[in-house]
Amino acid sequence: MSETATGTRALDRAADLVATVVHADEPMSFADLQDASGLAKSTTSRLLTALERSGLLERDPSGSYVAGRLFWLYAARHDPWEELVRLARPVMDALGADTGETVHLSVARGERVVQVAQVDSTFLLGTRDWTDVEVPAHCSALGKVLLAWGALELPEGDLERPTPSTLPDADAVRRDCEQARRRGWALTQDELEIGLTGIAVPVFGVRDDVVASLGISGPTPRLAQRADELGRRLLDRSAALSSLLRGPARPTTVGGTARTENEEVVA
């Protein structure tokens, strides 16, 4: 915290208050803010009133502080997916650096799974840009995650089978999803394209719903052996993003180490 900052104490403190409120994403009382920031009562009061005046904060009917008009305005003008991508960028970059493989982020838009961001492989042989390429959900790890966590429904009728390894029918897909849920990550090996392996994990939103899936893909020889390690690494990274999106520490419902931290993702 003791950065070499000078000549901006009031502003820094005020910005801290705003950040606290926005991160929490739930009404914060005067007292909450006061001791979250450790400021004197009078100072807190002065700053908060100024922030309210300027539209950065706002008081709800009960008198607690929430994000103000400026935030509404910004949010009303911008697609949440677009913003998700911006937030995910650091995480994806980190994964790219970690693994060297191509990193994907996709969401369910209606019935379809669409890629919304990608970080390219550093290897010569790697998955090429497939943003906006339509791929059946049950053939890609990204899609399986969305299926497994209920962000997407399996379509009626027969499933497309791009390769012999593609899961043959709805039941097989359901079992595979089952396993993915237990394990925390989904896998596709040669199921979309021979030699292509993908691993993906869910990204959770505000109400513990799955808003996106985050994954990597590359040549089977490079990924298949260490699928387990890569899966765990993805889980770690996506947890950071999820907890950022979810806001104030909520106990994780999944049976496991209930995490409580809520650190800033960006370095």
Add this chain to the structure above:
Amino acid sequence: MSETATGTRALDRAADLVATVVHADEPMSFADLQDASGLAKSTTSRLLTALERSGLLERDPSGSYVAGRLFWLYAARHDPWEELVRLARPVMDALGADTGETVHLSVARGERVVQVAQVDSTFLLGTRDWTDVEVPAHCSALGKVLLAWGALELPEGDLERPTPSTLPDADAVRRDCEQARRRGWALTQDELEIGLTGIAVPVFGVRDDVVASLGISGPTPRLAQRADELGRRLLDRSAALSSLLRGPARPTTVGGTARTENEEVVA
């Protein structure tokens, strides 16, 4: 601007900078901000650096300032429609006060038109709460606006006809929409329910697309006579909301008085 504010000059100025950037919704250069705010170069620099550090602002690759992490985070967590409602509230309240009639705001969600906010009539006889009531688009003024401005497609097949006054077929609806576009507002008289009249206008978003329709409804005897006056009043109010959403003054493409103002809607 000369409110009785004390002990918060730095903060006020900084908040002004943020507000400028957010309102503009396009990258603002240092120089832009400097003379938009009339601050000394050094002061501007200090404030901007502090704002950047705190995540309220951010520099794009070209060095211009845009809304920062905190805004992304907020936007990623919140539905733009929810925020639209918050922004529209003052406008709707004003319309309620103006006319005394029930005021509606609706958007196209997929194929359907859904009410997202309502201000109730002050009269005893008025439209009741119909938030979440499904109504065919071609029977309500709100729906017609969405059809007319292309936010919604007419469904295939025969149209429902709740009353004898309901427009009989797709062609009639198209002609009616045509007229609505010319006039700027849409009208339904007894077409959804005998004795019920509605008037609605479009709300434009960032890229001149229609994001919602804003309208009023009430008993035909009270509204039918002064439809024209009410239509114009709606247009006025919705223009304020649209220009807020659209951001920096864009010349209106519609042949008419090109408006340039971009005032705050809220009183």
Add this chain to the structure above:
DNA sequence: AACACGGTTCCACATCATGGAACCCCTGGG
């Protein structure tokens, strides 16, 4: 009535923000 709670106002003090000028870095032009 007394008290605790949540918040605002007051005020003397000195810390912190201020803005002019100097400075730095890059780019383009002569």
Add this chain to the structure above:
DNA sequence: CCCAGGGGTTCCATGATGTGGAACCGTGTT
């Protein structure tokens, strides 16, 4: 190559401005 200029940061003396303790206010509680 050097100079001019735009864009931005750093320095620093100055005093305006933000600070926090204490007093105050309003409201609900015992």
